[in-house]
Amino acid sequence: MSKVKINEDFCIGCGACESICPNVFRLENGKAKVIAEECKDCNCQEVAESCPVNAILVEE
Ligand code: SF4
Structure with a gap:
């Protein structure tokens, strides 16, 4: 399982992350947030x- 971080300074709120992994990412106020401890x-x-x-960092 991997941990995920978002650099909110870079995020443009396109929603691609939320559409692929809605259990991990959620858009709030035009920025993506990580809502799960781990991506599994x-x-x-x-x-x-x-x-x-390239605002998303995945740590294996
Ligand atoms: S973090 Fe998500 S919402 Fe933000 S730019 Fe990247 S894919 Fe789009």
Whole structure:
């Protein structure tokens, strides 16, 4: 299982992370937040690669 962080300074609120892993990411006030301690039911590495501004950091 991996831990996920978001650099909110970079996030543009596109929603890609939330659409792929809604159990881990949620948009609030135009910024993505991590709402789960760990990424286990979805592919957070894929999410990190899908983020257009590389705001998502996945620690294995
Ligand atoms: S994919 Fe990246 S830019 Fe888009 S909402 Fe998520 S963290 Fe923000």
